Amino acid sequence: DTGVSQDPRHKITKRGQNVTFRCDPISEHNRLYWYRQTLGQGPEFLTYFQNEAQLEKSRLLSDRFSAERPKGSFSTLEIQRTEQGDSAMYLCASSPLPTAANTEAFFGQGTRLTVV
């Protein structure tokens, strides 16, 4: 399977702990996105990378959240000092540089975080 891969699929953590999620995009996709989805809502933009450069980060995103894509391939999303409100599905997506015919993003299966 050469789709977007996310690890772990599920994570349960205690409030106050740090967690890190990994995303492996489709090979040679330049762009990588992180989204958060809570129950009953659509995905909410967190941040995106073009190669190794983080081009935009949501203004709604707490500074407890940080993301990296050090070599322009896989990416990690870290949440420090987790809170119960961080419980959500964290989705990663990737896409090639957009052209007229190729603008969609491809999503991984997500990491479901539960903070207890």
Added chain:
Amino acid sequence: AQSVAQPEDQVNVAEGNPLTVKCTYSVSGNPYLFWYVQYPNRGLQFLLKYITGDNLVKGSYGFEAEFNKSQTSFHLKKPSALVSDSALYFCAVKNFNKFYFGSGTKLNVKP
């Protein structure tokens, strides 16, 4: 500001009947519009997109969508629903390199 509205939380349809899932959008400039489907505990799966050209676009699994610029709508349709189409459907608009999603519509297809 860009936004996507899916006015129906849930749509119920009988197998074999046509289905429509509604979406309206607000975006500056020309819209890039998408439909994605999500099955339980899974990520989003791309169905179809409108970029330019013909207002009726066809996608995966027999789905199609109609772009209406004057009504700023992009409704998802299928002529004959299958039980296996039951899932959560998201409309999205792409603007300034980011995707903005609606809140989703749960489609229930009953045998």
